[in-house]
Amino acid sequence: MDRKLNRELVKATALRSGYSFTKLAQEVSVSTESVSKWMSGETNPRPGKAIKLGKVLGLSYEQMFGVRDRTLEPQVAFRLVRNQDPSEEHHERAREMGRMYEDLVPFLPFNQFEAPPRLKSPTADYEYLDELCGSLRREMGLEADVPVSLPSIFNHLSDKLQAVVIPVFWGHRKNKAELAAHIYSRKTKTTWIPFNLDTKLWDARFWAAHELAHVYTFDVLDDEAGEIFSDAFAGTLVFPVPIARAAYEELAKVRLKTQKFNLIVEFAKRMHVSPICVAKQVDRYAVAKKQPPVNAEYDGIYAAISRMSKREKTVAEEFFGGEEPSVGQLLEAAANIFKSPFFDTLSKYLKTNGGSPSFIQGLLDCSLVDAKALNSELA
Known part of the structure; x- marks a missing residue:
């Protein structure tokens, strides 16, 4: 964070509101030591904690950190x-x-x-x-x-x-x-x-x-x-236009919602997308091509999809199975599946500037435990 906390304002407001460092720490869900470091200028609160601190004390973010050039x-x-x-x-x-x-x-x-x-x-x-x-x-x-x-x-x-x-x-x-x-x-x-x-x-x-x-x-x-x-x-x-056309033509032949939903799910599985994406694209196709509506996004479709969603895998479950991935597995997936240079880039930065779990925690908005594991691997 490139701006410093207005410590005098925060301390004065806390005192006036009857907040000790300990009570303030409890309200913001941090340790008393963290609040002490904020007030001494040793560290700054992270954005989420800063906003929570402002809510507790009735101060805006700009009041606590000054107006920023946007x-x-x-x-x-x-x-x-x-x-x-x-x-x-x-x-x-x-x-x-x-x-x-x-x-x-x-x-x-x-x-x-x-x-x-x-x-x-x-x-x-x-x-x-x-x-x-x-x-x-x-x-x-x-x-x-x-x-x-x-x-x-x-x-x-x-x-x-x-x-x-x-x-x-x-x-x-x-x-x-x-x-x-x-x-x-x-x-x-x-x-x-x-x-x-x-x-x-x-x-x-x-x-x-x-x-x-x-x-x-x-x-x-x-x-x-x-x-x-x-x-x-x-x-x-x-869900490209040729597929939307094919889905529209199939849906135009049915009237029952059960038949309609089954067709939507069939096309969703075919293109590896959610059923609501199919429904929206079919209705967009009908409007754009001035065709009679089939109301693919009908009342009740969201409830049906919500029930199905409980059985749908997450991206992590698909790539890593039911287990939490190791640091090595995450780095391999980042490079091979996500085609991302992020962790290689981060490794070069850490080796040049020194390892820092707190820096990684801020970059990824992750837990300190995960940040320490990544720092150990990359630095």
């Missing part, structure tokens, strides 16, 4: 499970991670002279996305009727767009509901994508494609337009 701040975007709205804590934690990622940039294996490409005039128009996603599929060596593999998306992100995918475990702990985060450093013009390994496998391709769309448009579209475009792009890439 012009070179990392830009962040989130998608959370169950369409929850990201909190300021989510955003500040991601911006802090982005500032830490900037330290790794000199060690990345990417071309430092050429910026990755951006789309000229991105739009969620159906015909535009059909042509764009068809072109990308051909570039990835994929026919229009085959599933998009996760490695093919991640390889495109790394090789073509110089984006760094970071496999993380965010579903293991309370309130870690991110499917993926997107962090763009304006200062270094680099993109970082922490990808939650606890994401359901049938959602993973869609969210990887969603982040791919963000890389193409993050400094071109504003937040709302970027989310709309990324959702439409992802659906079209993983």
